[in-house]
Amino acid sequence: MSTPTAHDRYRSSRDQLLAGAVAEFEWPTFDGPFNWAHDWFDVIARGNGRTALHIVEENGDQARYSFDELARRSDQVANWLAAHGVGRGDSVLVMLGNQVELWESMLAVMKLGAVIMPTTTALGAADLADRIDRGAAKAVIANTADAPKFDADLVRVAVGGAEGWLDYADAAAAPDTPLPHPDTAADDRLLFYFTSGTTSRPKLVEHTQQSYPVGHLSTLYWLGIRPGDVHLNISSPGWAKHAWSCFFAPWIAEATIFIHNYTRFDPAAVLRVIREAGVTTFCAPPTVWRMLIKADLSGGPGALREVVAAGEPLNPEVIAQVDRAWGLTLRDGFGQTETTAQVGNTPGALVKPGSMGRPLPGVPVVLVDVATGEPADEGELCLDLSRRPPSLMIGYHGDPERTAEAMADGYYHTGDVARRDEDGYLFYVGRTDDVFKASDYKVSPFELESVLIGHPAVTEAAVVPAPDPLRLAVPKAYVALTPGFAPDRTTALSILRHAREHLAPFLRVRRLEFFDLPKTVSGKIRRVELRAREVNDPATAAALEWRDDQFPELRG
Structure with missing residues (x-):
């Protein structure tokens, strides 16, 4: 019997996932050279x-x-x-x-x-x-x-x-x-990717001949792409997600990569092209999905079988609206430039509203309590380095201190906090530096933002702590409005009332400002800028915001 080639080993692992043999899945290993x-x-x-x-x-x-x-x-x-x-x-x-x-x-x-x-x-x-x-x-x-x-x-x-x-x-x-x-060799350098720099100077991520080419087997499984599919991913070249879904995953599946170029995003045009081109699998960031659900979905999903969101946490209201309009389950997932897909709602599995799914095959996810450093049901989402997956970067090139910090205490630290329920589903809480306390209660911005975008006037929202003499900090929402809504008292009252009706009293949004949300060049909201604005320029922020105590209608 001949020795399996690198291609044979790679195909065997891929075919295990395509067949749904998750329990039997093993990452391919290579004794000799490998070049995807x-x-x-x-x-x-x-x-x-x-x-x-x-x-x-x-x-x-x-x-x-x-x-x-x-x-x-x-x-x-x-x-x-x-x-x-x-x-x-x-x-x-x-x-x-x-x-x-x-x-x-x-x-x-x-x-x-x-x-x-x-x-x-x-x-x-x-x-x-x-x-x-x-x-x-x-x-x-x-x-x-x-x-x-x-x-x-x-x-x-x-x-x-x-x-x-x-x-x-x-x-x-x-x-x-x-x-x-x-x-x-499998561990030779292949890719340099710069992170989007949401909180600091972009880091230079070093990937190998296997970390993305082999690691994206997990992404393939999460996306649900199959041989012969037509896959559309809305992502800009130069960012890791483009490599995920516009290069590796579709061609691992032997599918067609479909690209629609435009100068300005037009939901109606994108939906038309999806139907005309027979797109079967579609991935887009939550920002795009939020714009799509504000458009007319009545034309149906065309040939779409799988719809997926990635890049930022997906709000439950968006999932519900896509399901009502198309009868398709919009699935969420989690990964980083430093890794391939780590967690996801996979095709055919039960999706719990607000959950980003469960760990993907071959990915040793552990939640680590930030205070104790011990495994817990809520904590920083980490990867266990004693079972290091091939999908993890080598490190940050030229930056041994940041690499050591990311790989400290036997774990790769994502910097994201999640909680796990009794069925093993993970729920996103926020970045370790985004979660804050108000009146001694822990506030997850994502939870509040998910409620806010359920209001028809809100396309996007970012919640940050605003200094408060009584409570130390209170939740403040920066809101990007849906076209057709005025940035006035009436709209502010309606949004604040909606938040009160759907949030516990200790999570109430106390302040609101209509704002053009700052973003990285890859489209992620830079909450760090908004937090700094509240601290460094409180007078300007206060002059432009609406406060709940300005509305007698909200009392009682």
């Missing part, structure tokens, strides 16, 4: 005429690329980059939008054994200089419009051409001869 582009993608892609990537533009233009085309095109790009000095271990900053060159480049860099450093096009010159320095970039691949942001001494490749840059189009003349395997 060579050992998985090329094996399933060569000679395969099925659509691997389908891109629809805002004006209706469409392009489809088969698995075989992408295998050959990425070979050309890899051979061309190699001719210009890019090789194994070199960091390549890839700053492209949702365009075919992004997928070609990622596969090509991987095939060379080089390191991919995905980067959002929203960054300016100063941020890019920092990333180039910290990631030790040797090359950059960017669009013509972004070329002026770079002045470093790099191998510079422009899609569309730019003066003094190599022209990406020239790669089409390179041979499509398959490259030799770079002999990368």
Whole structure:
């Protein structure tokens, strides 16, 4: 009997999850070299005429690329980059939008054994200089419009051409001869990702040839993608979630990645495209789902079978509205740039309102009491390093102190707090630095925000502590309004009354301000800025807010 290849081992683990054999699931291990582009993608892609990537533009233009085309095109790009000095271990900053060159480049860099450093096009010159320095970039691949942001001494490749840059189009003349395997080991570096920096300077996360390529087997299982599916994920390139659901998970499943490009999000247009393209699995951040449920869902879900939310906690009201309109269960999950999916509501399983699900196969989740450091039913969500999963990062590159802090006391610390019920379901409480006390009661912002968005005027909300001379702190809600609602007394009264009717007295929202919520470039709310505003500029905050004691109607 022949020894199983790296591809065989990978496929066996994948097929266990596709068959629902969760109890039998084991992460694949590799005795020799492993490189996902060579050992998985090329094996399933060569000679395969099925659509691997389908891109629809805002004006209706469409392009489809088969698995075989992408295998050959990425070979050309890899051979061309190699001719210009890019090789194994070199960091390549890839700053492209949702365009075919992004997928070609990622596969090509991987095939060379080089390191991919995905980067959002929203960054300016100063941020890019920092990333180039910290990631030790040797090359950059960017669009013509972004070329002026770079002045470093790099191998510079422009899609569309730019003066003094190599022209990406020239790669089409390179041979499509398959490259030799770079002999990368499973624990060799593959990816550098910068975190979104919701509370501090972005950290540089280092992933290996297995941590994302193998680790995203958990993401595949959570998303529920199956061979032949058409998967749409709304996420911007340059962020980890894009790699989760617009690269690894769909192609692990041998499904089609579907992309809809637009300049401004239009719920009606997105829903129309989903139906026309026959999208079967759909993942989007809660922000998008909150906008979708304010739109008209009466046209039905089309071919959708699985609907998923990721990026921030999902509010129960959103789940309820999608179920009422489409009869589909919108499922939540949890993961980080530092990991793949850790916790999730999986296809076919009972979903409890407000729960992000249960630990995913192969992920050793433990809740650790913040005060005692012992396992508990409520505490920081951690991963047990004595059973370290392959889906966990190596650490924060160039930052041993932060790495040691994240891996302290035998656990990987996520910084997120959750509680577990009697059935093993986990409920998100908040970031360790977001939870606060008011009148000696612990307040989870997420619980209050979930109630607030149940009001039709509220699209998004962020709750932070506001200093109070009597209670030390009181919950204050910063609210982004749904179009059509005025930021006036009537609206404020209606929202505060709604909160009172659905929250315990000690959790009441005492103050409210209509506000354009600050966000990271990846779209996450920066509560740290709102908390600082309350502390550092209380006069301005007080002048613009509505307080519950201003409304006699709320008394009694």
